[in-house]
Amino acid sequence: MTHTRGTAVLRGVDGDRDVTDRLLLRTVPGAVDYLFEDLRALPGAVVVARRPDGLVVDWSGPLRELASIRYFATCAVVLDDVDARVSAPGGAVSALTGPVRFRVAPVGEERWELRDRLVEKYGWVNDSGDWAVNIDHDQGLIAELGPLFYPRRFGELTRAPASTNPVVAAVMVRLAKIEPGQVVLDPCCGAGTLLVTAGQMADPGVLLGGDLRDRWAMASQENLAARRVPGLALMADATMLPLPDASVDRVVANLPFGKRIGSHADNQRLYPLMLRELRRVLRPKGRAVLLTEDKRLFTQSVQRTHGLRVVKEIEFTRPGAHPSAYVVTSRRSGR
Known part of the structure; x- marks a missing residue:
């Protein structure tokens, strides 16, 4: 809960x-x-x-x-x-x-x-x-x-250049509906704001983070330790996660918007590959809450990913930005 x-x-x-x-x-x-x-x-x-x-x-x-x-x-x-x-x-x-x-x-x-x-x-x-x-x-x-x-x-946290606003992070964790004992993943963890918030607001069984840059995976691990939130953050590629099929219950992530981090051209490759990977690792009835301002590309990428669908969108207003948190569910049936 x-x-x-x-x-x-x-x-x-x-x-x-x-x-x-x-x-x-x-x-x-x-x-x-x-x-x-x-x-x-x-x-x-x-x-x-x-x-x-x-x-x-x-x-x-x-x-x-x-x-x-x-x-x-x-x-x-x-x-x-x-x-x-x-x-x-x-x-x-x-x-x-x-x-x-x-x-x-x-x-x-x-x-x-x-x-x-x-x-x-x-x-x-x-x-x-x-x-x-x-x-x-x-x-x-x-x-x-x-x-x-x-x-x-x-409490203050070490922050990355595009770290999630803490109030937005709280809303995203709430939208994720994390249940006790579930496996929660942030494949673009940055400095770990969402991981720390998930660990403080819910009772996950396993809290995992991954980031392409080792410096941010380390910062995320340090933030988790400073808040005494059990979790593991490692350097990992969101398009090739080192996780078994159907092993994750919930995903919360602040995706690259293509502004401070990456570009729209980068996202055209990243979003489809990452969504397919999330579809692979999500369990049946899994749920992801993903934040982005590259909205058209994101929604089109979800529509083209078999087994995923957007069920809710919450738009936020930040200085110079209007990102949305998308609630995405897995329609894949259990075996």
């Missing part, structure tokens, strides 16, 4: 303290539905507004419960009244521990006056390099809470 939430490590904030505040949870466009679904399961959350890139939520409860959700990247207090929100004894800012270190982004003419007021009136420490609160503008003033940034909650 894939767990929608995870154990968040909170530093610089009292995660067990009850707070009541209006918060902006920002995510990757395409992941909002999953964030909404997880929030509905928490009694302290009331969604008051929906945006393409997140949700505005009235939150009441410990921040640890909110921080455990994997489908938002940042959390901010909505500063409809700066002084009221900053000084509220039960607000989210009050849960920050130690002297509050902050920065003020370029928010207009009020930037410097606001900075000085926070220092003089509330004793905050202006520190642009090591802050717990970032005052910014997003359809009004907001105070981003540093301890609730995704990497701080779930």
